[in-house]
Amino acid sequence: MKYNFDEVIDRRGTATIAYEGQRKVYDYENLEPFWIADMDIKTPDFIIDHLKNKLDQAHFGYLVWKQEEYLNAIKHWYKTRFSVNVQKNDIYYVPSILFTVTEVIREFTKEGEGVLIHTPAYNAFLNLIEGNKRVAVESPLITTDNGYELDHEQFEKVAAREDVKVLVLCNPHNPTGKVWTKEECAFMKEVCEKHDVFIVSDEIHMDFVRSDKGFYSMANEMKLDSPIVVVTGLGKTFNLASLASSFMMTKHRYFTLQFNRKLATYYGLAAANTLAVEAVKVAYTQASDWVDQLNQHIDKNMTLLEEFIKNEMSDQLSFIKPESTYLAWIDFAKSGFNESDVQKALQSVGKLATGIGNSYELGESHHFRMNLACSEDKLISGLEAIKKSFDALENDEI
Numbered sequence: 020m021k022y023n024f025d026e027v028i029d030r031r032g033t034a035t036i037a038y039e040g041q042r043k044v045y046d047y048e049n050l051e052p053f054w055i056a057d058m059d060i061k062t063p064d065f066i067i068d069h070l071k072n073k074l075d076q077a078h079f080g081y082l083v084w085k086q087e088e089y090l091n092a093i094k095h096w097y098k099t100r101f102s103v104n105v106q107k108n109d110i111y112y113v114p115s116i117l118f119t120v121t122e123v124i125r126e127f128t129k130e131g132e133g134v135l136i137h138t139p140a141y142n143a144f145l146n147l148i149e150g151n152k153r154v155a156v157e158s159p160l161i162t163t164d165n166g167y168e169l170d171h172e173q174f175e176k177v178a179a180r181e182d183v184k185v186l187v188l189c190n191p192h193n194p195t196g197k198v199w200t201k202e203e204c205a206f207m208k209e210v211c212e213k214h215d216v217f218i219v220s221d222e223i224h225m226d227f228v229r230s231d232k233g234f235y236s237m238a239n240e241m242k243l244d245s246p247i248v249v250v251t252g253l254g255k256t257f258n259l260a261s262l263a264s265s266f267m268m269t270k271h272r273y274f275t276l277q278f279n280r281k282l283a284t285y286y287g288l289a290a291a292n293t294l295a296v297e298a299v300k301v302a303y304t305q306a307s308d309w310v311d312q313l314n315q316h317i318d319k320n321m322t323l324l325e326e327f328i329k330n331e332m333s334d335q336l337s338f339i340k341p342e343s344t345y346l347a348w349i350d351f352a353k354s355g356f357n358e359s360d361v362q363k364a365l366q367s368v369g370k371l372a373t374g375i376g377n378s379y380e381l382g383e384s385h386h387f388r389m390n391l392a393c394s395e396d397k398l399i400s401g402l403e404a405i406k407k408s409f410d411a412l413e414n415d416e417i
């Protein structure tokens with residue numbers, strides 16, 4: 020391997036939410052973070068060097084983001100990585116992914132109306148739906164021998180409901196790592212068009228697809244005025260979450276007009292981040308190799324977790340190795356303990372901050388989410404701490 024993903028980086032004391040933001044979420048302090056979805060892996064040097072050159076120019080005035088080099092870089096990435104022909108005219112810089120998801124919800128639903136979502140669901144989606152006084156309408160994923168699958172019949176039933184106006188698709192899916200197939204995407208698009216449901220496809224985890232079937236972007240399904248917005252960015256892949264490097268792609272003329280008008284004249288948010296635009300130019304033209312090797316590292320970590328559960332904790336945990344993302348959705352139903360006991364043990368005995376299941380599920384949860392974008396050493400200590408936590412539960416030590 021050319022790159023070293025096992026280098027231990029210390030992010031403590033750098034105002035990183037993974038460390039310094041724990042107090043808001045957990046009952047205990049100074050936990051080892053395996054929760055929020057950013058990486059304990061450095062952004063590659065060739066991106067940092069490019070940004071340093073930009074810093075040396077020392078001017079950060081208002082920027083025209085619509086540059087040929089920026090649009091060409093996105094086009095190149097989609098063509099070479101996903102075999103998608105993106106039209107440059109369909110690309111728009113956006114302030115953030117979640118902002119864009121929210122704007123689709125606000126544009127196409129009224130308060131009290133339904134937003135269709137596959138559950139378990141990325142917790143921020145559930146919070147945005149509730150915070151905007153809309154109602155989350157569930158399409159629960161089903162678990163089969165092939166992993167997580169769409170329940171076609173149930174999906175169509177809820178999409179057909181009069182009050183359901185938007186589908187928030189997480190493609191690939193956080194927290195399960197499910198990769199939506201071409202057939203599933205085409206089916207959802209057809210059903211949504213038939214029942215007048217607008218699709219916003221959040222594709223931020225697209226670069227982490229490791230299964231043979233590859234990544235199928237909803238951009239493949241877009242024709243003129245298709246009710247689809249695809250939104251993505253560099254945040255996850257290159258650990259640049261705080262750079263605001265997101266962009267959307269759509270052919271829907273009404274939404275584009277409304278969105279851009281509101282950005283400029285309602286929110287006053289039309290300025291683009293120079294470093295984000297520069298990062299796109301270099302990442303999407305030079306990072307193919309780095310991303311492939313990062314995925315090999317994550318796959319190795321996922322296998323380690325899978326083996327650990329199989330050999331050491333098969334009576335308490337089950338786990339479907341994800342086809343995508345660096346997130347592991349771990350099921351502790353077999354252990355017989357409830358979520359508050361498990362979280363107490365993980366935090367107080369294991370000293371671990373993991374993603375808390377009930378923030379991703381509308382009902383009772385028997386899962387926790389674990390971020391595996393870290394060194395092998397960190398992961399091994401985390402796994403030992405999980406075992407210690409469940410041993411303490413078994414031995415009534417909590």
Ligand SMILES: Cc1ncc(COP(=O)(O)O)c(C=O)c1O
Nearest residue numbers: 056115116117141193221223265
């Ligand atoms: C599916 C998904 N969408 C969006 C985000 C955050 O995107 P942004 O910070 O650009 O709003 C995350 C971060 O965890 C995510 O997992």
